[in-house]
Amino acid sequence: MKQTLKKPILAVGPFHPLQEEMEFYQLTIEGEKVVDIDVRLSYNHRGIEKLSETLQFDQVPFLVSRVCGICSASHPLAYIQAVEEIAGITPPDRAMYVRVIINELERIHSHLLWVGLGGHFIGYDTVFMWAWKYREPVLDLLEEITGNRNNYGNVKVGGCREDIPDELIPKINVELDGIEKKTEMLTKAVLDDPVLHARLKGVGVLSKANAVAYAVTGPTARGSGLGIDVRRDDPYAAYGDLDWKVIVQPEGDVFAKAVVRLLETLESVKIIREALKKLPKGPVAVEVREIPPGEGCGHAEAPRGETFHYVRSDGGNRPVRHKIRAPSYVNVPSFKASCIGQDIADVTLTLAAVDPCYSCTERLAVVDSRRHPIADHEMLLRLSREKTARLIKEMDPPPFKLEDC
Amino acid sequence: MTQRPIRDRISEIADKLIRVEQPRPNRMMLLCEACNSFEVNRFLFSELGLRFVIVTGIDAEDSFEILYHYSNDHTGCLATVKAFIRDRENPAIESVTPLIPGAEWIEREVHDILGIDFVHHPNLKRLILHDDWPQGVYPLRKEVRT
Numbered sequence: 001m002k003q004t005l006k007k008p009i010l011a012v013g014p015f016h017p018l019q020e021e022m023e024f025y026q027l028t029i030e031g032e033k034v035v036d037i038d039v040r041l042s043y044n045h046r047g048i049e050k051l052s053e054t055l056q057f058d059q060v061p062f063l064v065s066r067v068c069g070i071c072s073a074s075h076p077l078a079y080i081q082a083v084e085e086i087a088g089i090t091p092p093d094r095a096m097y098v099r100v101i102i103n104e105l106e107r108i109h110s111h112l113l114w115v116g117l118g119g120h121f122i123g124y125d126t127v128f129m130w131a132w133k134y135r136e137p138v139l140d141l142l143e144e145i146t147g148n149r150n151n152y153g154n155v156k157v158g159g160c161r162e163d164i165p166d167e168l169i170p171k172i173n174v175e176l177d178g179i180e181k182k183t184e185m186l187t188k189a190v191l192d193d194p195v196l197h198a199r200l201k202g203v204g205v206l207s208k209a210n211a212v213a214y215a216v217t218g219p220t221a222r223g224s225g226l227g228i229d230v231r232r233d234d235p236y237a238a239y240g241d242l243d244w245k246v247i248v249q250p251e252g253d254v255f256a257k258a259v260v261r262l263l264e265t266l267e268s269v270k271i272i273r274e275a276l277k278k279l280p281k282g283p284v285a286v287e288v289r290e291i292p293p294g295e296g297c298g299h300a301e302a303p304r305g306e307t308f309h310y311v312r313s314d315g316g317n318r319p320v321r322h323k324i325r326a327p328s329y330v331n332v333p334s335f336k337a338s339c340i341g342q343d344i345a346d347v348t349l350t351l352a353a354v355d356p357c358y359s360c361t362e363r364l365a366v367v368d369s370r371r372h373p374i375a376d377h378e379m380l381l382r383l384s385r386e387k388t389a390r391l392i393k394e395m396d397p398p399p400f401k402l403e404d405c
Numbered sequence: 406m407t408q409r410p411i412r413d414r415i416s417e418i419a420d421k422l423i424r425v426e427q428p429r430p431n432r433m434m435l436l437c438e439a440c441n442s443f444e445v446n447r448f449l450f451s452e453l454g455l456r457f458v459i460v461t462g463i464d465a466e467d468s469f470e471i472l473y474h475y476s477n478d479h480t481g482c483l484a485t486v487k488a489f490i491r492d493r494e495n496p497a498i499e500s501v502t503p504l505i506p507g508a509e510w511i512e513r514e515v516h517d518i519l520g521i522d523f524v525h526h527p528n529l530k531r532l533i534l535h536d537d538w539p540q541g542v543y544p545l546r547k548e549v550r551t
Contacts, residue, residue, distance in 0.1 A: 042533040050545060085429065215457040215507035228456065234431065234481030297432065297474065297483050299458075308474065310461050323472075325459035330507050337506075 007035065010344065014043055018121060018348060021358040025351070032343045037335055044358065052322040057083055057291050058157060060319065064309075065151050067324060068357055070113065072151045073106040074302035075309070075324070081236055081298030082311040083157050087291050093280040095159035096238040100275045101172075102146065102154055103237070103300070104268040108179065109138040110303030111261040111268075114355045115186065118258060121352050122199055127190065134182040137175050144168065159285025169276050180269045187262040200255035203342070204350025207252055210337035218305020219264065220331045220354045223257035225250035230301040241278065244271050252338075254353040261355075291317075302327055304355050328357040408433050408482050410453060418448045423489075431482045442471065442488035443499035449475050449484060450505055457505045458483070462515035464546045469496050469521060490521065500526035518545040 013024030022043035028036035048067055052060050061076040068075060077099060084091070112135040119127025139149040145164055146152035154162050164172075190196055206216070211224040221228055227248040231239040247263040249256035293315035299308045305327030312321040331354040339347045375383070411433060415425065421441035426434040437445050449455045455475035463470040469490040476483050490496045500523035502509045512523045513532035520543040523529055534544075542549065 042535070045533060047544075085432075212456070213506050215505065228478045233478045234476075234483075294428070297485070299476070299483070306458070306476075308458050310459075310472065310474065312463065321461070321463045323459065323461035325474075325511075329459070329510065333507060333510055 012348075014040070019117075019352060019356070019358075023356075023358050027344065027347060029344060032345075034339055034342055034344060034347050037339050037347070039332070039335075041358065049322055049324060052319055054318065056317045057313075057319065058288075060322065061155060061157075062153055064324065065153055067326065069150045070110045070357065071106070071302040071304065071307060071326070073102045073154070074300045074307045075326075076153070076155050077103060077237070078298040078300040078302075078307045078309040079311065079322070079324075080155050080157050081300065082296040082309045083291060083298075083313075085296035085298060086294040086311065086313050087157070087288065089158050089286065089288060091159040091286060092283050093238070094163070094282045095284040097275050097279045098160045098162075098164055098284055099155060099237040100239060100242070101164060101272050102142070102152060104272045104275075105138055105142050105145075107268045107303045108183075108265050109135050109142070110355075111265045112138070112183070114261055114303075115190070115258065118254075118349075118352065121349055122196075124196070127186070130182075130186055130189075134179060134186065137179060141172060141175055144171075156285065157291075158288040159283070161285070163284045164279070169279070172276060173273065176269050176273055180266065183262070183265050183269070187266065190262065191259065197255065200258060200349075201251075201253055203254045203346045204338045204353055205252045206334055206338040208250075210334065211252070214334040214337060215330045216305070216334050216354075217330060218301065218303070218327050219257055219260045220305060220327075220334065222246065222248045223260045224252035228306075230299050230306050234299065236298075236300060238275060238278075239271075242271055242274050244274075254349055257353045291315075304328055304357060305331060326357065328354070332356045408477075408480070408484070410477060410480065411449075411482075411484055414453065417452075418445055421445050431480075433482065433484045435484065435486045437486065437488055439471070439488045439490045439498045442473070442486060443501060443504075445486050445488075446473055446501045447504055449473075449486065450501075453477075455484060457501075457507055460508065460511045460515055462519040462521060462545065464519060466547060467493075469493070469519060471498055471515070471521065473501070495522070496520065497522040497524055499524050500529075502526050502528075517543075519543050520546070 007028050007030060010027040010029050012027065014022055016023055024040040026038045027034045048063060052063055055063055060079060064075045064079050065072040112131045116128040116131030142152060143149045146154040146162055154160055206224045208225045211221050211226045225248060227246055229246045232246055244267050247260050247267060249259050291313050293313055295312040297310050299306050307327055308325040310323040311319050314320045335351055339350050342350060421437055421444050423436040435445055450457055455477050458474040458476050461472040471488045473486040474483060488498060490498055498521060500512055502512055503525060509528060510532055512526055513529060515521050516523055516529055517531055517534045
C-alpha cells in the first residue's frame with residue numbers, strides 16, 4: 001500500500017494570539033519553513049453591505065464609519081464621494097479642507113498604532129510604549145474637533161457636520177509641533193537601530209510584480225516600489241491644492257513598510273499644517289435634497305491603502321447596492337507571495353506588516369433567525385445546566401465532599 | 406484627467422462590448438455579456454496595465470450584474486466592466502483569478518453571497534459564510550429580506 005506522508009499544519013487562530021482578532025491561519029510547515037498557507041476568515045461578520053440597503057443615504061455614513069474603528073474617517077468619506085458623484089454635488093471649499101485635516105489626523109494615529117504594534121510583535125516593547133503614548137494627543141485632538149476619539153461621524157453628503165473652530169487652530173498647531181518632534185525622534189531611533197535592521201530587512205519580501213498581481217494598495221504597495229496613492233492620483237477633498245510627496249521604498253520587505261509608514265506620518269503633519277494655513281472661510285455644508293438614480297464610485301486613501309465604495313441609487317432614499325472594498329481585503333491575500341518559504345517566526349511579522357484590519361475585511365453576513373434559533377443569555381444558562389445535569393447522571397461521580405480535599 | 410489610454414485602444418475589443426458609457430470625464434463603463442467578460446478583463450489588466458480594484462456583484466432582478474472595477478493610477482480614472490449574466494437559474498461567468506491572483510477572495514465572496522459560479526476558479530470554496538449556512542441560500546439576493 002502506498003503511504004502518503006502528510007505535512008504538519010500549524011494552526012494559528014481562530015483567535016489570533018498576537019493580533020488579537022478573529023482570523024485562522026493554517027501554516028503547512030517543513031521544519032521551520034512555511035511551505036503553504038491558508039486562511040479562514042468570517043468569524044466577525046456584521047452584514048454592513050446588506051444593512052446599508054435598508055438605511056437612508058444620510059444614515060449610511062454612521063454605519064460605514066463602524067466598518068472599522070481606525071479608518072472611521074476614510075470609509076464614510078469614500079461613500080460620500082460616491083453619493084456626491086451620483087448627485088453632482090460639490091461641497092464648499094472649507095468642508096474639503098476639514099475633510100483633509102480629519103483624514104490626516106486619522107493617518108497619523110493609525111500609523112503610530114501600527115509602529116507600536118510592530119514593535120510589540122518583535123518583542124521591542126519600548127517602541128510600543130513610545131508610539132502609543134505619542135498617539136494619545138492625536139486622539140485628543142480628534143475628540144476636540146469631532147466629539148469622538150474614534151467613529152468621528154464628521155462627514156455628510158454635501159459637506160461636513162462639524163466645523164473646525166478658528167480658535168482651536170493655534171492649539172492644533174502646538175500639538176502638531178509636539179507630535180512631529182516625537183515622531184522624528186521615534187523615526188530616527190527605529191531607523192538607526194542595528195537590531196531592527198537585522199530583524200526586519202529582507203523579511204517577507206513582496207516583489208513589485210506580485211504587488212501588481214495581488215492588486216495591493218497603500219503602504220504595502222508603496223513599500224514594494226509601487227508609487228500609487230489615491231490622494232495624488234485622483235485628488236479628492238483638498239489634496240490637489242496641497243504640496244506633499246508620496247513616500248515610496250523599493251525593497252518590499254517589512255523594514256520598507258515601516259519606513260513608508262513613519263515617513264508618511266511626518267508628511268501628514270505637514271499636510272495638516274498647510275491645510276490649517278490655507279483653511280478658507282465660509283460654510284462647511286450645502287443642502288442636499290434628493291439623490292437621483294445612477295451609480296457612483298468613491299475612493300479615498302485610508303491609512304492602510306485605498307478604500308473603495310460603489311453605490312447605486314434608483315432615485316429612492318436608500319442605496320439599492322453598496323459595495324465596500326477595504327484595503328486589507330487586497331493586502332492580506334498577498335501573504336501567498338510574501339510568506340511562503342519564510343521561517344515561522346518571520347511569517348507572524350510578515351502577516352502583521354500589511355497592517356491587516358480584519359474588522360474592515362469582514363463585513364458581510366446575514367443571520368436568518370427564522371431558520372436558526374438565536375440563543376439569549378437565559379437560554380444558554382438553561383442549556384448549560386441541563387447539560388451538567390445530564391453529565392452527572394451519565395457519569396454518576398461520587399459525591400463531592402469538601403473535607404476530603 | 407482623461408480616459409484616453411482606454412479610448413485610443415478600445416477598438417481592439419469593440420466586438421466584445423455591448424456599448425461604452427462615460428457618465429463623467431474620469432469614469433468609464435464597459436458593458437458586455439458574461440461570455441465576453443474574461444477577454445475584456447484581460448485587455449484592461451494585461452494590455453492596458455490598469456490596477457484591479459474589486460468586483461461587485463448585483464442582483465438586478467432580471468439578471469445578475471458582475472462589475473469589475475479598475476483604476477488607472479496615471480490618469481486618476483476608474484474603469485468598470487459591467488458583465489450581464491442573463492441565466493438566473495445557473496448563473497456562471499469565467500473567473501479572472503487565473504489572470505489576477507488578487508481576485509481570488511472577492512470571487513469566492515460573490516459566489517457565497519449571490520451564488521454565481523466562477524468557471525475555472527482554482528479554489529471556489531466558502532470564504533465568508535459559515536460552514537453551517539444552508540446550501541442554496543444567497544444572502545445578497547433580493548428575495549432575502551433583512
